[in-house]
Amino acid sequence: MTQHVEATAAPDQIAYLDAAAGTAVGLDYKQRFRAALDLSPGHAVVDIGCGPGTDLGRLADAVGETGTVIGVDREPRMVAEARRRFADRPTVEVRAGDVHHLPLAATSVDRARTDRVLQHVDDPAAAITQVRRVLRPGGVFGMAEPDWDSLVVAEEDVEASRRFSRFVAGRVRNPTVGREVARLSTVAGFEIRSVEAFPVVFRDFQTADQVLGLRRNSARAVEAGVVAEADAAGWIQRLRTGPFLAGFTLYLVTAQA
Template sequence: MLNFNAKTAKLLETAYQGADFSRRRRASFDALGPKPGDIIADIGCGNGMLTLELARTVGDHGRVIGIDPSEDMRSAAVARCADWDNVAFHDGTATQIPLDSASVDKAVSLQVFEYLDDLPGAVAEAHRLLKPGGRLVIGDMHWDTITWFSDHADRMEKMIDAWDGHLVERCIPAVLPPLLRAGGFAVDAVLPVPFSATVLNPDGLANMMIHLMEPYVVNKGLVSAEDARAWAEEQQALSDAGRFFFSITHFVISARKL
């Protein structure tokens, strides 16, 4: 798994303000349907960008509680939401949330479940903290949908295979709905949010992945430093030459507590 330290938090801060990640947050926001007065749990809130957007909508009579195990991420989120009295942050994980049972109207988790080694436990914990009829929205990538062009297909395949090591489950959109149903939820929708790019934008998803993947595969001893650097440099060269192509599909799963 990735270590979400201060350096990673800074990288994500830049990318998360870009168009790709704004669209992904908006997809989860729309599926959640926040209303004034709602009490919402943001599970794995990261640097608090979605937390803040939810806080604006629920207003003074609502509340948003961000949950994250990373102190660096929580610190960034606290700073972002410092002017909002209707926001609180807690140290916790998707399987251990420090909130009372049936205490929230809605819960959202954006690109968190793919890192969990206990999906049934996370589903049970979300079910516990939601009120009856409460809505749960989970957004994650389906990593089988990735398409990434390279003139060195074997090297690209090696990089993607090595990157899989940072995940626990690469196909959350496929495996989670039946777990939700078994855990006491009705699944209302599984909506695709496709991403594609023909330019390597500095604030884009592909660029963020390059900056995360290169050190990860090298530090894990999965790819040599020379090969990883050549891979990253090729992607920039392809973009400069008008030959870059990247695509992946994110999915938003909406469910209700029965």
């Protein structure tokens, strides 16, 4: 009997961002990320590419009633949802804007963060320079970015796993930006405070499929002619039923203005 790879629809982006943040991996690295930012009451902090506001609440809790949290996103749907969620939080403001042209005055914030955003932007170097502009002297910029070239999926068909990993990396605009942000930040005039390589490890298929889109991207790889459908279907079936392990490296970098 011929196997067929099961295509799945792309998830709703808001639901995806919230779900990924709620996984054990998401909760772990985000807690480390907040700690690295060294937030204090009274700080003004900007979350660039804030999405539906997934992280704005915890940032607001950290800076307290005397602080300010500004979420910035270029997608109208994300801005609307974040504003809806935090309509009753006077210390949280959500602005429409792009990381290349931040809607903030020069030297106006104490902390800035991007969480898996620079991998998607047109010009990471220009974006980092923009962040340098809006930070006050001594301000801290935190970046959490993956290195998709490090993606691995443990499976007996090693070559199929490699083809999948290369295909996923090829769909990202800046797949290796995680390893590059420290260098780009130095060029922009920042002093690097810390660099941490955080291993993102999945031990169950369902969580990995939710975050990495194993079935969805396998179907896309078949459509692109990267892998034969029978090979992809067999690969997915073995991943679903056998012992599972997949992972990639996420870089957490903090830089000081």
